[in-house]
Amino acid sequence: xxxxxxxxxxxxxxxxxxxxxxxxxxxxxxxxxxxxxxxxxxxxxxxxxxxxxxxxxxxxxxxxxxxxxxxxxxxxxxxxxxxxxxxxxxxxxxxxxxxxxxxxxxxxxxxxxxxxxxxxxxxxxxxxxxxxxxxxxxxxxxxxxxxxxxxxxxxxxxxxxxxxxxxxxxxxxxxxxxxxxxxxxxxxxxxxxxxxxxxxxxxxxxxxxxxxxxxxxxxxxxxxxxxxxxxxxxxxxxxxxxxxxxxxxxxxxxxxxxxxxxxxxxxxxxxxxxxxxxxxxxxxxxxxxxxxxxxxxxxxxxxxxxxxxxxxxxxxxxxxxxxxxxxxxxxxxxxxxxxxxxxxxxxxxxxxxxxxxxxxxxxxxx
Amino acid sequence: xxxxxxxxxxxxxxxxxxxxxxxxxxxxxxxxxxxxxxxxxxxxxxxxxxxxxxxxxxxxxxxxxxxxxxxxxxxxxxxxxxxxxxxxxxxxxxxxxxxxxxxxxxxxxxxxxxxxxxxxxxxxxxxxxxxxxxxxxxxxxxxxxxxxxxxxxxxxxxxxxxxxxxxxxxxxxxxxxxxxxxxxxxxxxxxxxxxxxxxxxxxxxxxxxxxxxxxxxxxxxxxxxxxxxxxxxxxxxxxxxxxxxxxxxxxxxxxxxxxxxxxxxxxxxxxxxxxxxxxxxxxxxxxxxxxxxxxxxxxxxxxxxxxxxxxxxxxxxx
Numbered sequence: 314x315x316x317x318x319x320x321x322x323x324x325x326x327x328x329x330x331x332x333x334x335x336x337x338x339x340x341x342x343x344x345x346x347x348x349x350x351x352x353x354x355x356x357x358x359x360x361x362x363x364x365x366x367x368x369x370x371x372x373x374x375x376x377x378x379x380x381x382x383x384x385x386x387x388x389x390x391x392x393x394x395x396x397x398x399x400x401x402x403x404x405x406x407x408x409x410x411x412x413x414x415x416x417x418x419x420x421x422x423x424x425x426x427x428x429x430x431x432x433x434x435x436x437x438x439x440x441x442x443x444x445x446x447x448x449x450x451x452x453x454x455x456x457x458x459x460x461x462x463x464x465x466x467x468x469x470x471x472x473x474x475x476x477x478x479x480x481x482x483x484x485x486x487x488x489x490x491x492x493x494x495x496x497x498x499x500x501x502x503x504x505x506x507x508x509x510x511x512x513x514x515x516x517x518x519x520x521x522x523x524x525x526x527x528x529x530x531x532x533x534x535x536x537x538x539x540x541x542x543x544x545x546x547x548x549x550x551x552x553x554x555x556x557x558x559x560x561x562x563x564x565x566x567x568x569x570x571x572x573x574x575x576x577x578x579x580x581x582x583x584x585x586x587x588x589x590x591x592x593x594x595x596x597x598x599x600x601x602x603x604x605x606x607x608x609x610x611x612x613x614x615x616x617x618x619x620x621x622x623x624x625x626x627x628x629x630x631x632x633x634x635x636x637x638x639x640x641x642x643x644x645x646x647x648x649x650x651x652x653x654x655x656x657x658x659x660x661x662x663x664x665x666x667x668x669x670x671x672x673x674x675x676x677x678x679x
Numbered sequence: 680x681x682x683x684x685x686x687x688x689x690x691x692x693x694x695x696x697x698x699x700x701x702x703x704x705x706x707x708x709x710x711x712x713x714x715x716x717x718x719x720x721x722x723x724x725x726x727x728x729x730x731x732x733x734x735x736x737x738x739x740x741x742x743x744x745x746x747x748x749x750x751x752x753x754x755x756x757x758x759x760x761x762x763x764x765x766x767x768x769x770x771x772x773x774x775x776x777x778x779x780x781x782x783x784x785x786x787x788x789x790x791x792x793x794x795x796x797x798x799x800x801x802x803x804x805x806x807x808x809x810x811x812x813x814x815x816x817x818x819x820x821x822x823x824x825x826x827x828x829x830x831x832x833x834x835x836x837x838x839x840x841x842x843x844x845x846x847x848x849x850x851x852x853x854x855x856x857x858x859x860x861x862x863x864x865x866x867x868x869x870x871x872x873x874x875x876x877x878x879x880x881x882x883x884x885x886x887x888x889x890x891x892x893x894x895x896x897x898x899x900x901x902x903x904x905x906x907x908x909x910x911x912x913x914x915x916x917x918x919x920x921x922x923x924x925x926x927x928x929x930x931x932x933x934x935x936x937x938x939x940x941x942x943x944x945x946x947x948x949x950x951x952x953x954x955x956x957x958x959x960x961x962x963x964x965x966x967x968x969x970x971x972x973x974x975x976x977x978x979x980x981x982x983x984x985x986x987x988x989x990x991x992x993x994x995x996x997x
Contacts, residue, residue, distance in 0.1 A: 399919075400817075400822060401813075401817050401822050401918055401919055402822070402919070403822055403823045403824060406821075406822040406823070432919075432922065531970065556967060558964060558967060558970075559970050563919065564824070564913055564915065564917045564919075564920070565909065565913065565917070565920060565921070568726070568912065568913060569726055569960055569961065569964060570964045572722040572725070572726065572961070573719075573722065573961050573962075573964035573965040574964070574965075575718070575722075576713055576714075576716065576718040576719045576722055576965065577711060577712075577713045577714075577965040577967075578713075579713070579718070590824060590917070590919075593824065593826070593913060593914075593915050593917075594913060596914065597832070597835075597912055597913045597914055597915075598722075600832065600836060600914075601721070601722065601725050601835070601836050601837060601844075601912075602718065602721075602722070603837070616823070616824060617823055617824070617826075618823070618824040618825060618826035618915055619826075621826050621828065622826060625828070
């Protein structure tokens with residue numbers, strides 16, 4: 314209706330021709346009525362926008378939901394919800410695949426629903442996922458929290474609703490857990506020890522004493538632990554950290570930050586990156602500074618892309634915390650707790666999973 | 680003499696921006712011992728090509744009164760196609776590159792065709808494309824970073840002897856071509872006319888739709904080239920590449936005086952906007968200020984740069 318008023322007598326095709334550019338057109342040549350109508354159009358456009366955004370969100374969600382339910386049996390099997398961080402991150406997508414493979418093998422024991430969020434900072438979506446999963450009546454939630462504090466209240470509501478909650482990957486904040494008066498078992502690797510092992514290996518094979526650190530997002534528990542591990546190793550070996558900055562876990566950010574570090578501190582002989590994506594960004598920075606082979610690089614996570622760099626000698630070492638098995642460990646802990654109906658408090662304890670050092674030697678032994 | 684005056688007159692409108700850039704350089708040079716030196720210049724020259732390509736396309740799109748929010752995702756999808764073809768299918772870069780750029784151009788063309796053809800605001804169409812292309816990137820790469828290595832890194836690394844990379848030279852050439860297109864061709868003038876008063880353009884019997892669609896396709900093509908620049912700089916195709924870069928690209932254009940309402944813009948000035956953003960990033964990292972301060976300072980500089988430019992324009996008018 315409104316569009317017809319705006320175009321007036323002109324044929325419909327004219328509108329499509331001037332199309333969307335007409336929104337920016339100045340109204341000098343147009344009658345007042347039109348500009349009055351235009352404000353109404355914007356409301357309509359706004360409604361269209363909102364509708365489209367909603368549609369996108371809905372499709373986004375459904376596409377990231379992968380349900381592996383076997384329909385041949387009844388509802389006696391426990392339903393476990395695995396709530397991940399970004400499934401665009403290789404670390405979490407392998408984790409999800411590991412969990413799905415495990416479910417396929419044990420399809421008679423439990424059903425699995427895997428959900429992820431769009432990017433690692435979308436904490437509010439993750440809170441919503443917890444609530445949706447509780448509403449859909451799952452028996453257990455295994456979660457890799459995007460934030461160690463924000464998720465706690467939502468998980469308290471889940472526990473109060475009778476859902477078993479297991480925390481993997483990123484440890485929930487102990488103080489907040491206490492304030493909320495709940496206990497959640499943590500199943501995961503010791504990031505501090507892993508980072509310490511990587512740092513120790515660098516110290517043993519060092520070419521110089523001055524190093525720089527690329528940190529993850531500083532509010533995340535893993536970033537803090539890995540930083541502590543690196544720092545401990547450097548202190549023990551009497552090596553000096555000349556610069557330590559966050560590159561938000563990102564490859565391109567790390568490239569910028571590492572390039573700046575190398576120009577500001579040409580004496581740097583090694584870069585310790587808190588994950589492998591940032592290590593890849595650092596490789597490129599070292600190369601473009603013309604210092605390939607002089608500056609040593611270590612990473613963390615053992616993603617596929619880093620293995621080739623290790624074999625080529627561009628990266629010295631990384632740590633493998635068996636991400637593909639992490640969710641499985643969490644699911645097993647949850648199932649154990651579900652089966653242990655008599656005294657659930659007794660089974661709430663942390664499980665530490667292994668972290669291995671990966672170097673060119675360990676790769677050639679495979 | 681006249682020619683010199685003419686040149687200075689042409690240069691005058693850019694002085695405000697260049698001044699902002701020089702002030703930034705001066706500040707960082709005093710704060711850091713190692714900022715004002717060749718290695719920093721090389722490092723900055725090495726980082727700008729990705730954003731520079733995007734900004735050339737974005738400036739044109741903004742001039743016709745549109746906006747393109749899908750540039751980061753289109754960059755990632757072209758990078759993904761490049762990575763998968765070169766690693767999983769072992770294509771050479773020369774075979775893979777045209778396909779990668781074509782994919783991004785098609786994405787841009789679809790943006791334009793839907794938005795112009797059906798009269799839907801490009802804001803919402805490209806927002807949809809932002810999601811679609813990012814999703815496609817994850818499908819193509821299986822959400823994994825693909826390490827390509829030396830077969831591609833030569834494009835993004837400084838040439839031996841010269842200080843700049845082929846990507847940088849290519850980016851500069853694109854800026855010059857973009858500016859020539861805008862000021863020296865009839866199509867470029869039409870773009871400005873469409874952005875100023877689309878109705879008047881239509882009344883004068885000019886068919887604007889094909890041109891507008893082509894501009895969106897060009898923006899897509901620029902995303903493809905930016906994808907090549909980023910992939911070669913990192914030697915890796917990263918499925919999470921360039922998330923949020925559309926905002927940096929729009930900021931660079933606006934710093935350069937491009938109007939979000941259409942009708943006004945200049946590719947060279949947008950490039951200076953890119954330089955301002957990059958100098959700021961590099962400088963802040965070299966000085967080593969905290970993350971929180973980095974964000975605050977970046978925001979302040981963007982607003983101040985636009986403000987200075989707006990004030991200068993007002994003064995020169997009165």
